[in-house]
Amino acid sequence: MTNAFFPTEKLLLGPGPSNVSPRVLAALGMPPLGHLDPDFIELMEEVKVLLRQVFGTQNEVTFPVSGTGSAGMEFTLVNWIEPGDRVLVAINGVFGTRLANLADRLGAQTTRLEFPWGDVIDKNQLAQKAEDIKPKIICVVNGETSTGVYQPMDGLAEIAHDNGALLLADCVTSLGGMPVNLDAWGVDLAYSGTQKCLSCPPGLAPVSVSPRAVEVFHQRKTPVPSFYLDLGEILKYVGTGQKRAYHHTAPVNMIFGLHAALCEVMEEGIPARIERHRQAAARLITKVLPLGFEPVVKAENRLYPLTTLRLPEGADEAALRVRLLHEHRVEVGGGLGPFAGTVWRCGLMGVNATIRNADTLASCIADVL
Amino acid sequence: MTNAFFPTEKLLLGPGPSNVSPRVLAALGMPPLGHLDPDFIELMEEVKVLLRQVFGTQNEVTFPVSGTGSAGMEFTLVNWIEPGDRVLVAINGVFGTRLANLADRLGAQTTRLEFPWGDVIDKNQLAQKAEDIKPKIICVVNGETSTGVYQPMDGLAEIAHDNGALLLADCVTSLGGMPVNLDAWGVDLAYSGTQKCLSCPPGLAPVSVSPRAVEVFHQRKTPVPSFYLDLGEILKYVGTGQKRAYHHTAPVNMIFGLHAALCEVMEEGIPARIERHRQAAARLITKVLPLGFEPVVKAENRLYPLTTLRLPEGADEAALRVRLLHEHRVEVGGGLGPFAGTVWRCGLMGVNATIRNADTLASCIADVL
Numbered sequence: 001m002t003n004a005f006f007p008t009e010k011l012l013l014g015p016g017p018s019n020v021s022p023r024v025l026a027a028l029g030m031p032p033l034g035h036l037d038p039d040f041i042e043l044m045e046e047v048k049v050l051l052r053q054v055f056g057t058q059n060e061v062t063f064p065v066s067g068t069g070s071a072g073m074e075f076t077l078v079n080w081i082e083p084g085d086r087v088l089v090a091i092n093g094v095f096g097t098r099l100a101n102l103a104d105r106l107g108a109q110t111t112r113l114e115f116p117w118g119d120v121i122d123k124n125q126l127a128q129k130a131e132d133i134k135p136k137i138i139c140v141v142n143g144e145t146s147t148g149v150y151q152p153m154d155g156l157a158e159i160a161h162d163n164g165a166l167l168l169a170d171c172v173t174s175l176g177g178m179p180v181n182l183d184a185w186g187v188d189l190a191y192s193g194t195q196k197c198l199s200c201p202p203g204l205a206p207v208s209v210s211p212r213a214v215e216v217f218h219q220r221k222t223p224v225p226s227f228y229l230d231l232g233e234i235l236k237y238v239g240t241g242q243k244r245a246y247h248h249t250a251p252v253n254m255i256f257g258l259h260a261a262l263c264e265v266m267e268e269g270i271p272a273r274i275e276r277h278r279q280a281a282a283r284l285i286t287k288v289l290p291l292g293f294e295p296v297v298k299a300e301n302r303l304y305p306l307t308t309l310r311l312p313e314g315a316d317e318a319a320l321r322v323r324l325l326h327e328h329r330v331e332v333g334g335g336l337g338p339f340a341g342t343v344w345r346c347g348l349m350g351v352n353a354t355i356r357n358a359d360t361l362a363s364c365i366a367d368v369l
Numbered sequence: 370m371t372n373a374f375f376p377t378e379k380l381l382l383g384p385g386p387s388n389v390s391p392r393v394l395a396a397l398g399m400p401p402l403g404h405l406d407p408d409f410i411e412l413m414e415e416v417k418v419l420l421r422q423v424f425g426t427q428n429e430v431t432f433p434v435s436g437t438g439s440a441g442m443e444f445t446l447v448n449w450i451e452p453g454d455r456v457l458v459a460i461n462g463v464f465g466t467r468l469a470n471l472a473d474r475l476g477a478q479t480t481r482l483e484f485p486w487g488d489v490i491d492k493n494q495l496a497q498k499a500e501d502i503k504p505k506i507i508c509v510v511n512g513e514t515s516t517g518v519y520q521p522m523d524g525l526a527e528i529a530h531d532n533g534a535l536l537l538a539d540c541v542t543s544l545g546g547m548p549v550n551l552d553a554w555g556v557d558l559a560y561s562g563t564q565k566c567l568s569c570p571p572g573l574a575p576v577s578v579s580p581r582a583v584e585v586f587h588q589r590k591t592p593v594p595s596f597y598l599d600l601g602e603i604l605k606y607v608g609t610g611q612k613r614a615y616h617h618t619a620p621v622n623m624i625f626g627l628h629a630a631l632c633e634v635m636e637e638g639i640p641a642r643i644e645r646h647r648q649a650a651a652r653l654i655t656k657v658l659p660l661g662f663e664p665v666v667k668a669e670n671r672l673y674p675l676t677t678l679r680l681p682e683g684a685d686e687a688a689l690r691v692r693l694l695h696e697h698r699v700e701v702g703g704g705l706g707p708f709a710g711t712v713w714r715c716g717l718m719g720v721n722a723t724i725r726n727a728d729t730l731a732s733c734i735a736d737v738l
Contacts, residue, residue, distance in 0.1 A: 005415075005625065005628055006399070007399070007406075009400045010403070010406065012402075017618060017621060019400060020400070025398040025399070026398060029394040029397050029398030031376075032386045032388065033376055033379060033381075034379070034381055034383060038694075039376045040376075046374075067436045068617045068620060070616075070617040070618075071436065071597050071617075078594075101596060104592065105593065105594050195618055201620065201622040202618040203572055203622070203623055223473065223474045224474065227443060227471045228443045247439075248438070248440075249386060250571065251571050252386060253397055253570040260374070263372040267372070325407075331403045331406065
């Protein structure tokens with residue numbers, strides 16, 4: 001048993017976590033405060049304001065769930081699904097699949113509408129299915145972390161709301177690196193993670209809930225089958241304009257880190273940040289095409305923060321990834337599901353979304369090929 | 370909106386979080402690694418070994434849940450309760466109440482066996498009730514964070530196992546500051562938090578599961594109504610002796626911090642650490658008695674890390690706590706439930722469990738009285 005752990009720093013160019021700035025690291029290492037301390041409550045209020053800005057929303061109920069992105073997903077379903085509720089999930093990757101799995105676990109009548117991995121979903125099919133089944137929730141993935149697809153959101157709220165459904169969006173890999181405008185899109189339930197384009201370590205899941213969804217929550221007839229994620233209980237702690245009551249002990253140091261990360265996002269400005277992600281991804285693709293790598297996703301559907309690349313015919317992807325990590329201290333992600341063994345997931349996210357990193361990754365790949 | 374947040378350091382002598390050492394703060398601020406990085410996997414293995422040592426167990430399934438203590442509680446119930454299962458909860462404070470509330474939410478037939486707050490539970494009554502209802506799980510709170518009671522655990526496993534039940538113990542405020550010996554006690558399901566006697570910030574929930582409980586888990590007939598906390602899914606990531614698969618993105622920096630904190634625990638040695646907690650609590654009581662404060666809990670039942678004190682007649686506890694915080698930067702906790710308004714919860718936990726802090730707290734209290 002060694003007692004000291006000082007790992008070599010690595011360049012994290014996979015699907016997340018991404019690297020974080022010295023400012024965020026310093027914030028993580030500040031002495032903790034009590035979770036009901038007035039200074040901490042004020043900080044949490046600032047975090048909520050900043051999260052509304054990055055989510056593009058006025059939603060009062062916008063805060064970080066005390067868990068990783070998957071806990072955020074769970075928060076947005078467990079509070080709104082009651083046994084027997086109909087849920088429609090558009091699936092074109094791992095995270096749609098996971099949403100449907102979770103809906104099943106919560107007793108929903110889940111309808112899966114499947115589309116090819118690497119494609120966006122077909123809105124006409126979604127509209128038709130929504131009319132047929134009149135679901136309570138329609139789930140889509142705005143940034144599919146398994147495929148690198150960015151789902152356009154226009155028209156989806158009409159499909160949901162015209163059929164009496166709430167619209168749910170997975171924004172894990174889009175928030176802070178792609179346009180996210182919950183209010184303009186009419187999204188009712190959204191979740192994300194901190195370890196992607198926000199460049200904060202993993203451990204928190206920013207979520208946002210529309211007033212319409214809050215109303216639907218209050219119409220529940222059965223208790224939420226979770227205490228930790230129960231919106232009603234959580235609001236006693238993070239709700240605005242009331243005395244804070246103990247619900248759980250907020251992960252204070254992670255909140256310090258998230259606050260610093262969100263400040264960096266807003267100082268850069270969201271349009272500039274998105275443009276930086278766009279340029280980095282474009283540069284990477286330009287540099288790896290001559291090496292025999294092909295982007296999986298059509299140009300107009302690409303999620304800038306995460307580029308999926310099909311490897312050259314015959315390349316041993318696992319062996320090459322190990323060499324990248326061991327010889328160059330560069331991490332990229334393997335493919336999942338139908339992409340396992342043939343596709344890499346290359347993230348240029350948050351502070352890592354630079355021309356320098358795009359060039360570095362391309363030259364390291366060239367070296368190990 | 371201010372962008373810089375550098376709060377004044379405070380002495381956290383409430384029910385947690387406690388202060389943490391510079392070594393833990395430095396660990397939290399190390400550059401993140403990928404959650405599937407070989408260095409990180411190795412670190413997670415060390416954390417599991419260290420947690421087994423502090424829990425006093427050989428349980429293979431011992432690891433930190435990616436959430437705060439309440440997520441740990443939820444983990445130990447959501448994986449074992451199926452609708453209609455009988456659960457017996459001994460209640461003598463907030464956390465027994467919460468366990469019962471959660472069991473209800475999960476569809477259990479919950480039996481509440483209530484004892485006075487500030488007392489230990491009566492084993493004969495528990496045995497009688499267990500025989501009557503033959504529950505699947507018996508829940509007790511080893512360290513009641515709301516009352517400062519340390520529950521002796523001898524004889525409880527016999528009651529549980531003789532009646533075919535699993536024994537569950539809340540060790541949130543006992544782990545690392547009081548004797549915790551899961552194997553000797555025969556505990557099947559245990560959870561804790563990192564922000565108490567382990568002196569790591571909040572955000573992780575160490576849990577441990579006996580082989581018997583793993584077996585019972587595998588006999589489930591219905592899916593676990595959570596994906597995030599599903600033991601079967603989590604084992605694909607934290608299980609020993611197999612290829613790690615993605616389940617969720619572990620909060621890597623929090624794990625860095627926990628590793629450092631656990632190393633400090635083991636370097637000090639658990640018996641020495643418990644003795645330090647004992648001495649600090651005893652000193653505090655000696656010093657505040659002359660100020661008119663009375664310990665709530667009988668000497669033989671006290672949880673050293675958390676001392677509950679009844680304030681002198683007529684004292685305005687809320688105003689005094691605000692003065693302690695503002696004038697002395699010292700945080701103590703108010704009472705909960707029947708103790709609200711008349712009792713303080715004073716934590717001398719982890720690195721804070723010192724004679725110096727006991728004396729400091731007593732002199733600050735004397736100053737504001």
